[in-house]
Amino acid sequence: MSDAIKGNILTPAGWIHGELTFDERIAAIIGSSVDPALNEEVYILPGFIDLHVHGGGGKDVMEGGDAVHTIAAIHAKHGTTSMLATTMTAPPEDIDLALRGIGKAATARGKGEARVLGAHLEGPYINSGKLGAQPPYARSATLADVEKLEELAPLRVITVAPEIDGHQALVKELSDAGMRVQVGHTLGTYEDGLAALEQGARSFTHLFNAMPGLHHREPGMVGAALAHATYAELIPDLLHVHPGAIRTALRCIPNLYCVTDSTSATGMPDGEYMLGRHKVMKCMGGVRLPDGTLAGSTLTMDQALRNLVGLGLDLADASARVSTYAADYLGLQERGRLAPGAFADFVVLDRDLKLKAVYIEGELL
Template structure:
């Protein structure tokens, strides 16, 4: 049994005391307290990243053992659970990636984040809003998606709702337990509202690769700001202006953060693969040769610091990296520090620097 002391972020707020855990949290011996009254570390729920393409020089689309490196890279930065995220690609390439994901799910590698399943980002997107996705967009077919799900569990699927047949497809996917996100879309405000009525849950990298907000044409962004409970956002301060982040925080109750990280995360400047694309990491960003942002180099410990720099309290920022993504996914044993939850937790000092990470009770090597 392990014991950590500090300011513990529980579902009911901050408590100061001791947290006892093995693979699971056993008990918390603490009382309500304000961290401002002491100088002890923060004990936060492990971060959950629902949009991870790569890290440590490896890409999900490689298949094979790529996720070993990816999961270890992100675990060193406080991420204890991930969704392996695919790119828009021919069917055979997606299947190769999913076979690698299944291998990683079957056995969590020591020192790595838990791979909870797959975020299928495309290929059912609008070819007019590819962003950094390769040009293999196509209409969604339920049988094909079911086949993908037989290779590895699909937890989240991004699609463009305005494509013919996709509204009805949303209902079919939701009935199978897949969370549908709207993204890489030229859809209108009305398309977004209708898609939510069909069961869409969230929005993929809010503001990026979707129709923007105009006061007479609110677009997909307007649908999210007006109606969404959940949406993911990349808080690297490159993809979205701080002012837009603040607007989304006021409008969307459970806005949560993702990295959309590429193979370049945790690596020096240079060229890396993102699906079929070669991307360049330089000056903290990742871009295609034409300058288009192509995922990020963000890690979620940096995301925490970025959110606090924008004025969020530490507890609010932390929930957007753990509790809210868990709720969006329908997971209740992660993303929170409470008895009988997985012992996924991070220890952060008062300068918001990572001191220790535990995945299911295992201390991750620094």
């Protein structure tokens, strides 16, 4: 027997005031068009989709084993209904360990956990001169290297520095194989970025961070993204990117989507935590290396939504940027939207945009 919930429901066709019936998937949405500002009922939005998650609840993806299950449960409590567990640049044995854990978690969703869709391989195929908070184990790649890792876990997204010798060809090979390639942790030029897009790269990893910035005579990798990208990920914790730069990206990149880049410190008190092989310190809402470099975040997707609305986005637009566009980027038509046949992944928010309930594939957390 199907369950049902009532309120202001955000559908692909707009807001509907009515009832959503569901079991594992959405059975029906019945109601009439509404301006949700005209009543005081709850908002029902698509569940959040986070394509860049390193940790949470004191656990780091690079630990392997069952760490991903703890991470998926912590983020589910903040409205994330599906996610990509994200690796760090590390020695091969560390990456293998992490991917085995991700591969196991991706085969079955535990009770109270976000769906782990697979892995985002953020390292090691990056530029050693633009590590950011990545440990110093960057190396170049071949298709054979990636195919070996693909045996351990589904690689849904791979971050690549395209200026490294051989990597432009790799971008094309990976793209032709159906993987989503992102440009990131790069010292590449505007021309390198444009070439990568022409070879099949689809997005940019944490836009503005760990890449050359925009200059009017040297547009850099940021310039390539702003001028040509349809998709890019961005960390809207208001520490990684200035609100003015966020607004610039929103005007330029149609399907800009948000990620947390969250670490093991997410949901935990201030103190010392691990990010891959790095020790990092959480203090005053930020996570940093000992030299002060930002090292991921403690952002959650419900706060990302509130931050976007605080910057002036309407709720429907903000919702798309924490859910629908990420699903579209991965080619997932059954997630990131409230429509009959889609998975019953949704969040219920009060009028202050605080979470009241989270449903993942029909399960109420």
